[in-house]
Amino acid sequence: MNKTKSSNIVWHHATVTRQRRENINGHKSVLLWFTGLSGSGKSTLAHAVEEALHQQGCRTFVFDGDNVRKGLCANLSFSKDDRKENIRRVGEMAKLFVEAGVIALTAFISPYREDRLRVRSMMPHGDFLEIYCTCPLSVCEDRDVKGFYAQARIGKIKEFTGISSPYEEPEKPELVVATDRLSLEQSVNEVLLLLNRRGILELSHGK
């Protein structure tokens, strides 16, 4: 019994660190925060980057409305306060994925500068890479993949970013990707170049 007790004290804290996880993964972990209007290609780009990274043997995960709004944040609305809380929860969760050694990618409109800055400030320095997907509103509205813009124009959706609610542009994003001018392949390459510049993938040769 004494043995168990003393073992408790020895073992209580985590011994598996982010560093050790990165070592077996063969790459560093980081948070890629995609932001931009609905229809600007955030989710498409995030998933394409994930596919490219996975093919290189990286551990990845994409958070978007599909897996967050129906789960962790199912009890939140789209009011300003609830959007704020949505982004906070996503940030806290992504932080743990980064701690777990995963390259986390988030694809949310995240229209408020303050909310994005808050996530940036909660992450260790250099672990938050903001990727601004730019695309003219007219193009996003023309794409209207989910039909949201049409509903927002006739008032069926209230507080819709770009129509009836503001989008606050990032002041110093780590990367700007003009999804209306670049092909998806070119856009993916821009993100991979950023990761290379930051040394995120540098351990992958040792894998």
Place this chain on the structure above:
Amino acid sequence: MNKTKSSNIVWHHATVTRQRRENINGHKSVLLWFTGLSGSGKSTLAHAVEEALHQQGCRTFVFDGDNVRKGLCANLSFSKDDRKENIRRVGEMAKLFVEAGVIALTAFISPYREDRLRVRSMMPHGDFLEIYCTCPLSVCEDRDVKGFYAQARIGKIKEFTGISSPYEEPEKPELVVATDRLSLEQSVNEVLLLLNRRGILELSHGK
């Protein structure tokens, strides 16, 4: 531009699946849900199991009060409703870790049967393994690693599980570990045996 648009449609959904992640990891993912009184050794055991799994090359992550109550659930109290919401959020987050190919381990008292059943029901069948750390209240109170029992006895902590709030035992846990009778090493082995029986680690030979 048309290329980009059509690419969008092709690429929009996730192509990196749990199965593909499990393949590069060399093991299956699962949620190990440790439950029991404060001081019953949940967190100690979870971290020791994580260490053993990491040494076998597994991807793991432990959730406990330290990384959840100060982050994702920092805006929750210890009232019954907030405990319920705490467990819900942990369950939803752990579900995404499992989807990400990680062996997720949670170490929360999680005293209410209903809350644990809810997490079990939200996970794919067989992905929720409930591990009940049993230990007599007197032993937990004697250990009192965090000094909580002393504070609960004099009423400084309200609604403390086992003292002023109920602990509802699991009806059909996948494993019961008597942490007052087994050494930590023996307890870890019990969990590893469970994982072997369930075939969670079977891909690891191919790594």
